Amino acid sequence: MTDPRPLLWIDATRAAAGFSLWGMTLVERLLREGARRGLHQAIVVVDAQSRQQTTRLRGDLSRLFDIDVRIVESAEEQQVRLHLDEHDTPSLLYFDGDVVHDDRVIDHLLSSGPGHAVAGAQACAAHLATATLQSLPPGAAVTGLADVRATELESLGHYVPELRLTMVPFLVRIGDCDDLRRVDRLLYHRTFKGVIDVVARYGYYHFVRFTTRWLSRMEVSPNLLTLLSILGIWAAIPCFATGQIGWGILSAWVGVILDSVDGKLARLTVNLSDAMGALEHAAAMPGLGLWFVALGWFLADGELLSSTPASISCWLLVSAFLADKVVSGTFKKVYGYELFDARPLDAAFHLIAARRNIHLLLLTVGAISDSIATAFECMAAGMVASFLFHLARFGWITITGPHQVKADG
Numbered sequence: 001m002t003d004p005r006p007l008l009w010i011d012a013t014r015a016a017a018g019f020s021l022w023g024m025t026l027v028e029r030l031l032r033e034g035a036r037r038g039l040h041q042a043i044v045v046v047d048a049q050s051r052q053q054t055t056r057l058r059g060d061l062s063r064l065f066d067i068d069v070r071i072v073e074s075a076e077e078q079q080v081r082l083h084l085d086e087h088d089t090p091s092l093l094y095f096d097g098d099v100v101h102d103d104r105v106i107d108h109l110l111s112s113g114p115g116h117a118v119a120g121a122q123a124c125a126a127h128l129a130t131a132t133l134q135s136l137p138p139g140a141a142v143t144g145l146a147d148v149r150a151t152e153l154e155s156l157g158h159y160v161p162e163l164r165l166t167m168v169p170f171l172v173r174i175g176d177c178d179d180l181r182r183v184d185r186l187l188y189h190r191t192f193k194g195v196i197d198v199v200a201r202y203g204y205y206h207f208v209r210f211t212t213r214w215l216s217r218m219e220v221s222p223n224l225l226t227l228l229s230i231l232g233i234w235a236a237i238p239c240f241a242t243g244q245i246g247w248g249i250l251s252a253w254v255g256v257i258l259d260s261v262d263g264k265l266a267r268l269t270v271n272l273s274d275a276m277g278a279l280e281h282a283a284a285m286p287g288l289g290l291w292f293v294a295l296g297w298f299l300a301d302g303e304l305l306s307s308t309p310a311s312i313s314c315w316l317l318v319s320a321f322l323a324d325k326v327v328s329g330t331f332k333k334v335y336g337y338e339l340f341d342a343r344p345l346d347a348a349f350h351l352i353a354a355r356r357n358i359h360l361l362l363l364t365v366g367a368i369s370d371s372i373a374t375a376f377e378c379m380a381a382g383m384v385a386s387f388l389f390h391l392a393r394f395g396w397i398t399i400t401g402p403h404q405v406k407a408d409g
Contacts, residue, residue, distance in 0.1 A: 006110070006127065007084075007092035008034040008042035008067075013074050016174040017097030018053025021184060022268040023216035026174065027054045027097045028061060032270035033106055034093065035065035041089075042067055044097070047074040054097060060219045064271060077138050086130045090114070094133065094142060099123040100183045102169040104156050112151075119143050120153035120171035164341050165194035188212070191264040195340050195347045199357035204257060211257070212264045222266035223276045229258035230280060233287045240294035245367050252291070252360055259284075285325065288356050292317040292379075295363075299373055310373060313380040320380070324354075324387040331394050335402050339390055342397055349389060354382035 012018070012027045019026055031042055046054050055071055072080050084092075091114040095101060105118045109127040117126035126142040136142065143150045156169045167190060172183045188209055192200070215225075232255025239248030259280070266272045296304055296314025304311045331339040340350035352358065359379050366375020 004090070005039055006114075007089045007130075008039045009092045009094050009133070010042065010044045010097045011095070012044050012050055012054040012097030013047045014096070014098040015050050015053070016176075016179075018050055018056065019098075019174055019180055021100065021180060022187065022213070023218075024058055024269065025054060025056055026100060028057050029270060030095055030097065030101065031057075031061065031067060031069060032065060033101070033103060035067040036270060036272065037106065037110060039093070040067055042069045043072055043080065044069060045072050045074055045077050050097075058219060060221075060271070074138070081134050084130050084134065089130050091127060091129050092133060094126045094128050096123055096125070096173070098174050099125070100170070100172045100174065100187070101125060102156075102171065104160075104169045105153070105171060108151070108156055115147055115149060117142050117148050117150045118153055118156070118171070119150045122173040123171040124150070125171065160190075160194075161337075163190070163193050164338060165190065165192070187268060188264070191267045195338070195350045197353065197355055197357045198351045199361055200260065201351070203357075203361075204260065208257065208260045208264065211261050212268060215261065215265055216269055220265070222262045222269070222271055223273055225258045225262035225265065226273075226276045226280050229255045229262055230283045230287070231255070232258060234283070234290075237287070237290045237294045240291060241297050243298050245298075245363075245372055248294075249360070249364055249367055253364075256357060256360060284356070288359070289318060289321060291359070292321065295372075295376055299376055309377065313377050316380040317376075317383050320383040320387040324383070324390055327387065327390050327394055331390075331397075335397075339393060342393065342402070346393055353389075354379070354386040358382065 008031065010017075010027055010030055017025065017027050021029065024032075027044055031044075034042060044054065051071070051073075057069070061067075093106070093109055099122070105125055108118060109116060109125060112127060114127050114129040114132070117124050124141070124143050126148060128136075128142065128148065132142075132145065132147060136145070142148055153169055153171055158166050158168055160167060170186065172179065172186070174180055174183065192205075232251050232253075234255075236248040236252040236255070239245070239251060262280075263277075292314060293304075296310055296317070299310035300306060300308050300314065304314060328339045331342075335342070340346045340353070359382075362375050362378050362382070363372070366372045366378075
């Protein structure tokens with residue numbers, strides 16, 4: 001039976017194709033990107049100098065993906081091309097192994113079909129019909145072919161919706177260690193959401209990078225970190241309710257840090273799970289809401305229906321938190337993007353908006369200064385202020401008309 005999915009063809013004859021980036025070679029990164037898009041067959045062309053490094057594959061590749069990888073010597077490349085069956089393999093994705101490819105380039109080529117290429121200043125990538133490859137001399141550029149339509153790299157979409165990030169698509173050819181360091185920083189930067197809070201941006205940014213780099217060299221599953229993150233965040237709830245504030249804060253910070261590490265590790269090692277991402281998202285909102293209730297329970301001595309400052313702060317927190325979710329959710333449903341992506345003012349306010357990291361920072365300061373009750377009241381005031389700001393911004397944008405300005409993180 002003919003497989004309609006293209007073959008993945010990687011020219012790994014340059015030594016840099018075997019350079020290691022976030023725990024794997026550049027060739028394996030391409031194999032994973034192709035495999036997670038449903039490609040099951042790959043041919044990697046090597047020569048005597050590049051073979052040893054480019055054929056090093058992590059042990060978890062075969063466990064995670066169903067892809068058959070065939071290694072071909074460069075001397076045999078033309079013969080292998082000519083023996084490709086156009087009926088069984090009607091098309092292929094043609095990549096240079098020493099180039100780091102933006103996943104938007106790969107998606108564009110798959111959606112465009114054979115006869116399309118994406119050309120950047122340093123490299124190009126193409127989706128070719130098998131007959132086109134067979135007529136192409138080894139080493140020749142695909143962009144000059146009459147039956148290949150080239151798209152400029154910068155004309156692809158710059159917005160990454162899942163990360164709310166604006167970034168020019170890239171094709172980066174690696175020639176030396178300096179190039180590798182630059183693209184290392186580029187890929188890490190691209191794992192952060194475009195609009196984040198001040199704690200994530202200025203607090204644990206470098207610590208998370210160090211931790212993610214260390215873990216990327218192992219075969220640690222990001223799913224395990226996701227489960228530990230959820231456990232840490234939820235384990236804080238009984239700690240807060242029973243007055244073990246210090247242990248609760250520690251557990252919460254561990255969960256928050258792992259929540260940042262798991263997504264970055266998944267993206268940088270191309271080991272993503274939609275199911276685990278959905279579970280994490282589903283657990284986040286009730287987990288934070290129960291932090292508020294647990295802290296209120298402890299500070300009000302279990303009398304949450306009383307008129308004490310702690311119980312009033314608790315219900316203000318919970319009510320404003322839920323109302324804020326309704327406002328932001330409604331805005332996204334109406335306009336198709338997040339409220340804090342709407343204008344530069346909204347992106348700037350998101351740095352200090354009352355979200356999980358900001359609440360945890362206030363609580364940490366309160367614990368250090370032995371003023372938990374005051375910190376709890378500040379959390380409530382911040383939550384009410386955030387809700388009112390978002391509500392006012394929703395109204396203003398509705399009146400003046402939507403004009404999204406996406407923040408570049």
